[in-house]
Amino acid sequence: MMKTANSIAFQSPQFSLLSESQLKDIHLAALEVLRRTGIRFHHREAVDMLKKAGAFVSDGNLVRLPARMVEDAIASAPGRIVMCDRDGEPAMFLEGTKVYFGTGSDCLNFLDPETGEHRKFTQADIANGYRLCDALPNIHFNMSIGIPSDVDPEVAYDVQMALMLEHSTKPIVFVTNDRASCQRAIDMAAAVAGGYEALREQQHILLYSEPTSPFQQSETAVDKLLLMAEHELPVVHSPGPQMGATAPITMAGGLVMSLAEIFSSLVVHQLKRRGAPFVFGAGLHHMDMGSAQICYASPEFQLTKAAVAELGRWYGMPTWGYASCSDAKVMDEQAAVEATLAVLMAKLSGGNLIHDVGYMESGLTTSFEMIVLNDELVAMTNHLMKGIEVSDDTLMVEELDRVGPGGHFMDTKETLKRFRDFWFPGLLDRRTRLPWLEAGGTTLGQRLTARVLEIIKEHQPRPLDPDKKQKVQEILAQAAK
Amino acid sequence: MADMLQKIASNLYDGDDDAVAELVQEALDQGLAPQDILSGGLIAGMDEVGKDFKAGELFVPEVLIAARAMHAGMGVLRPLLAESDVPSAGKFVIGTVEGDLHDIGKNLVRMMIEGAGFETIDLGTDVKVAAFVEAVREHRPALVGMSALLTTTMVNMKGTIEALEEAGLRDSVKVMIGGAPVTAAFAEEIGADAYAPDAASAVDVARGLAG
Numbered sequence: 001m002m003k004t005a006n007s008i009a010f011q012s013p014q015f016s017l018l019s020e021s022q023l024k025d026i027h028l029a030a031l032e033v034l035r036r037t038g039i040r041f042h043h044r045e046a047v048d049m050l051k052k053a054g055a056f057v058s059d060g061n062l063v064r065l066p067a068r069m070v071e072d073a074i075a076s077a078p079g080r081i082v083m084c085d086r087d088g089e090p091a092m093f094l095e096g097t098k099v100y101f102g103t104g105s106d107c108l109n110f111l112d113p114e115t116g117e118h119r120k121f122t123q124a125d126i127a128n129g130y131r132l133c134d135a136l137p138n139i140h141f142n143m144s145i146g147i148p149s150d151v152d153p154e155v156a157y158d159v160q161m162a163l164m165l166e167h168s169t170k171p172i173v174f175v176t177n178d179r180a181s182c183q184r185a186i187d188m189a190a191a192v193a194g195g196y197e198a199l200r201e202q203q204h205i206l207l208y209s210e211p212t213s214p215f216q217q218s219e220t221a222v223d224k225l226l227l228m229a230e231h232e233l234p235v236v237h238s239p240g241p242q243m244g245a246t247a248p249i250t251m252a253g254g255l256v257m258s259l260a261e262i263f264s265s266l267v268v269h270q271l272k273r274r275g276a277p278f279v280f281g282a283g284l285h286h287m288d289m290g291s292a293q294i295c296y297a298s299p300e301f302q303l304t305k306a307a308v309a310e311l312g313r314w315y316g317m318p319t320w321g322y323a324s325c326s327d328a329k330v331m332d333e334q335a336a337v338e339a340t341l342a343v344l345m346a347k348l349s350g351g352n353l354i355h356d357v358g359y360m361e362s363g364l365t366t367s368f369e370m371i372v373l374n375d376e377l378v379a380m381t382n383h384l385m386k387g388i389e390v391s392d393d394t395l396m397v398e399e400l401d402r403v404g405p406g407g408h409f410m411d412t413k414e415t416l417k418r419f420r421d422f423w424f425p426g427l428l429d430r431r432t433r434l435p436w437l438e439a440g441g442t443t444l445g446q447r448l449t450a451r452v453l454e455i456i457k458e459h460q461p462r463p464l465d466p467d468k469k470q471k472v473q474e475i476l477a478q479a480a481k
Numbered sequence: 482m483a484d485m486l487q488k489i490a491s492n493l494y495d496g497d498d499d500a501v502a503e504l505v506q507e508a509l510d511q512g513l514a515p516q517d518i519l520s521g522g523l524i525a526g527m528d529e530v531g532k533d534f535k536a537g538e539l540f541v542p543e544v545l546i547a548a549r550a551m552h553a554g555m556g557v558l559r560p561l562l563a564e565s566d567v568p569s570a571g572k573f574v575i576g577t578v579e580g581d582l583h584d585i586g587k588n589l590v591r592m593m594i595e596g597a598g599f600e601t602i603d604l605g606t607d608v609k610v611a612a613f614v615e616a617v618r619e620h621r622p623a624l625v626g627m628s629a630l631l632t633t634t635m636v637n638m639k640g641t642i643e644a645l646e647e648a649g650l651r652d653s654v655k656v657m658i659g660g661a662p663v664t665a666a667f668a669e670e671i672g673a674d675a676y677a678p679d680a681a682s683a684v685d686v687a688r689g690l691a692g
Contacts, residue, residue, distance in 0.1 A: 406584075410589060416542045434679075
């Protein structure tokens with residue numbers, strides 16, 4: 001069976017990386033690694049649960065899993081997750097090849113659009129970022145973007161959640177440091193949703209956490225994973241290894257390791273609460289052996305992301321991916337090239353939650369201009385994914401006959417009816433030189449900055465109900481104690 | 482009366498050529514002066530179209546059907562305007578130069594120019610120098626427009642200007658040129674009066690030269 005990412009059958013561009021037998025080989029290799037090598041769980045409750053369910057435990061916390069436990073967990077994980085916006089309206093359908101874009105989390109540094117300065121994030125900056133994303137139609141969910149340097153680091157994650165809930169209505173993918181802060185994030189979201197049951201129904205927030213490659217599960221990560229399972233709120237527990245450093249140097253080997261780590265997480269997660277929502281994801285990067293840095297935009301990363309999306313769909317689970325993240329230091333030509341390739345590959349590969357939009361410098365810095373560029377690129381590739389409609393209506397034999405040799409099509413009824421079906425760019429310029437010069441003769445970079453500043457100045461998200469905001473602030477105040 | 486003119490302008494904006502022709506006739510029947518219908522209805526409507534096209538709110542096909550509606554309205558008005566001795570915006574001879582069969586840009590300019598109230602004489606494509614000269618002699622236009630897409634054919638624009646000079650007609654017309662490879666510098670070099678980078682600008686340039 002051909003695994004395609006086309007959204008309109010037999011019409012969209014089709015892209016498939018792995019054959020059925022390749023998918024199976026990777027799957028079976030991961031099961032063998034889980035049976036033979038195992039995963040070290042630094043979490044007592046998890047080890048006990050796994051042992052009771054039939055895992056082989058040795059050396060205190062090294063957990064090896066028989067195939068049937070993995071197969072059970074894959075079977076019990078739900079095939080789709082619907083995430084709602086802050087008002088409880090469905091906003092993202094994590095299923096099939098539907099692709100949604102969102103920012104990254106927790107960058108230390110910010111490229112200030114006003115001054116171009118590279119500096120630490122403040123609360124005001126990240127709030128501006130959430131408002132920016134709230135305004136952009138092709139940014140579908142928020143992550144925290146940056147760590148504010150003007151708050152106590154102990155409560156930075158709580159501050160992020162409070163600000164995301166206040167400054168945007170879009171679904172949230174959040175990160176926290178431990179079980180207590182994860183609980184507070186849930187509490188805040190529940191206060192906004194109108195209770196824990198309402199939050200469970202709306203699935204407004206999704207936790208991002210990670211195993212520690214190779215083959216380790218930290219106590220805090222598993223704590224959070226299990227807490228989310230108890231609340232039946234969605235998680236992505238996504239390894240982020242570097243091939244050649246924390247993963248083997250081949251992409252197939254990296255995928256096998258990623259699968260083993262994902263499934264060890266999924267098994268314990270499903271043991272805690274069978275059917276709790278889980279997103280299949282891995283960020284399989286490699287180490288650039290010149291700079292010793294993690295690559296966020298390599299061609300290999302494009303391939304591993306496509307493979308992860310394809311594998312996840314093969315298992316019938318919602319999937320996680322990356323785009324518009326760059327290894328460039330500023331919003332330059334390199335950043336634009338890398339973003340374009342990544343957005344195209346994300347659309348072709350059909351992963352559901354595509355994050356890290358705006359990441360520069362291997363995830364150390366965020367550029368708001370990059371987020372706006374992503375919005376434009378998604379609009380562009382949306383049209384690419386429409387493919388070519390071939391039907392009696394579109395073959396235009398009558399129209400061709402009407403116009404005939406030497407005529408033109410500029411003012412026909414068909415042209416009038418359909419010319420808007422083609423893409424009109426927002427920020428890319430198609431004018432001739434003189435009108436372009438008259439309008440300021442700007443580069444795309446200058447237009448991106450102007451758009452960022454315009455949105456930050458003008459966009460006001462729908463305000464959060466004052467009573468709910470008060471409750472969120474109370475939870476935040478408790479965190480600060 | 483203002484209502485009637487407004488109605489003509491808005492139907493023109495929507496590109497409804499039948500409605501515009503009918504409304505112009507209706508306005509005449511009500512006793513409105515042809516020149517008022519022209520300026521307050523048709524030209525007012527086209528000005529709105531031009532403004533919104535430049536602002537990116539209207540697109541080429543919509544401008545062209547508005548121009549077609551203008552043309553329909555002019556069809557009713559023109560005989561009467563001639564009687565009442567009100568000049569139209571002027572005559573405009575247009576063609577793609579010798580050796581060049583490309584006409585989409587030339588057609589676009591022609592339709593936009595018609596929309597601005599000019600009476601156009603389209604010589605088509607692959608127009609020989611002598612044919613341009615003959616058309617100028619016959620129609621006495623205010624303007625001649627030449628188009629070329631190819632770098633190899635744009636040089637033939639110069640020949641036309643020289644031939645107009647030799648025929649003693651050069652001072653009677655303004656010459657404007659355009660096409661993808663053509664530049665303002667080239668226009669100056671070959672002695673054309675003006676250059677327009679695109680169809681929308683061509684309307685402004687033509688109005689400037691004719692006025």
